[in-house]
Amino acid sequence: MLINRDNFSAFILKCHKAVKVFKEYSSKKFTFLFAVSFCLSLIISGCSLNTSVISASMPSFSIGQDPEKVVHIGHQKFGSLSLLRAKGDLEKKFNSMGLSVRWNQFPAGPQLLEALNAGRLDFGHAGETPPISAQAAGAPLLYVASSPPNPKGEAILVPKDSQIRNLADLKGKKIALNKGSNVHHLVVQALAKANLKYTDIQPIFIPPADARAAFEQKKVDAWAIWDPYFAAAEQATGARILTDATNIVENREFLFASQSFAKKHSDRLKIVLEEIEKVDEWAKSRPKEVAQILSPLIGIDAGVLEQVAKRRAYGLEPITKEVVAYQQRLADTFYRLKLVPKKIDVNQVAMVSDRKQLN
Template sequence: MFLNQDKFSALIVRWHKAIKLLKQHSSKTFTFLFAVSLSLSLIISACSPNNSVIYASLPSFSIGKDPEKVVRIGHQKFGSLSLLRAKGDLEEKFKSMGLSVRWNQFPAGPQLLEALNAGQLDFGHAGETPPISAQAAGAPLLYVASSPPNPKGEAILVPKDSQIRNIADLKGKKIALNKGSNVHYLVVQALAKANLKYSDIQTVFIPPDDARAAFEQKKVDAWAIWDPYFAAAEQATGARILTDATNIVENREFLFASQTFAKKHPDRLKVVLEEIKKVDEWAKPRPKEVAQILSPLIGIDAGVLEQVAKRRAYGLELITKEVVAYQQRLADTFYRLKLVPKKIDVSQVAMVSDQKPN
């Protein structure tokens, strides 16, 4: 049995909403529902072509814990939040405040922000493109900080023996990418720089793990992908970099809070940002140690992760007017190409500051 990742995400969100509603009725109902949910988890895991990724992104809940005392954080494979989870520093900080942390891992930013939109997360991170689609869909997100630009952290790859030598050669070719992810904008802008239209290529929208399989089997001609999947493909397949994002797009990682969480718990939000800043400062000079810590958590070889850690941009920056303007250009481009259904104003969902954090 096989289900598409997007269908899985939608199924999981609906399932969790049902749990939340039925949980309110009676303890007997909840006990029964817990048994059903466990069975459903096993069924979903069996159906998935990549069990670990799907299961890791399942919304979880904690029996007997006051929901008001739980901070729900989503993360992807790699990044400051993954490292913060692996080190356990945030749990220690929140423990002193009488709080606990619930982590959920997602395969990409669009799926993570879908969960935030469904009310299942308080905080998370994604690249520069996912929040545009999420805001257009009405997600109550709030930009609270970002990393510096990291153009070396994403690329368009081709097989090592491919006859494709430059972006112009992609005309009429199939390019795999995760729809609405950060590399979606890379593809759009790289084509424009080569005087090609977005309609000049065939986009194949599949999540990273499925895209890797399609790329290796040469069912697609190129693959737009980000780290750590990018580095893993380089090392395992000898894939050739057609272009990275240098001089094309910035490739920032953004940190988001739900608007409710930011308004209701600014003290908790401050703690999360402070701990992210600390873990970034710790990680920057320690790529080998970062890789060793993260490898068992996210299931990627430490050698791959060390390469990612070395080329990653570290640091925490507040949202400036310049960053908002960049995101607005992205949003306007996607609206013009009909990749989002309506115009949006990024400034309406951004905590803007002209100063960087101390």
């Protein structure tokens, strides 16, 4: 049996069911051993596991712990949450309250919000586009804060010897991108800026690692990508920036809580946001130190991460009416292009504030 991304959730569900059933009749030690043995037996009996899927999607088990005392947080490579995980400040704060933190790393925002939709996360972050698709799919998410705009943090790249010189030259070309990620919005709006339709290009939907390979092998003509993958490709391949997001899209990062977590544990949510603000304040003047801390955690060269740290936006902003209106325009555009299955009202899942900054 091949366990891939499509049926991995079923695999994990079987493990959870095994734990639940046997926990009623046995000690915690036996329960743990049985769960491990059960999962291993599936693998040994012919399962071929995609390790990249496991590292990105497998939830942290908390057997023997009260689930009400565990906060599950998802993060992507780089960003405030990755740094908060590396520094350990949030764990110290929650541990003093009798709580613990479980972290899960994801390759991109869509996968992270899928986990939140499945009830595996309490909190996480993603760009502008993933929550549109997630809300359309019924995910119980809540926008709680955002970063300032960061248009320099994503771009459409072409090989250094490419004959593509401007956005109009993208007509008929293959563009690699992660479906539903922030760069999907960038591509749509960049084409509109060049008076091209979305149907004028051939979108190739592949995740960052595979897209990098396709780009280097020239199986695609261009690549829409975000930091830190963007900076890594620049340095490693000499890729040319056809355009970044400046004057095209804002490229915000949003922070999300599950609606149930925000309702039941507003005090914990407040602590998470406070700790993010603290780590951002610490990081904004220390790009080299940030890079050195994160490099071993996320497996990207410190020199690349230093470049990313220097050009990223820091701090948290509340979800204002203006931010919601921006997201609503994005949602309406994606519905018109049939990139999401139904119309949504962003205001229904936004913790709106008129404050200019979070307290």
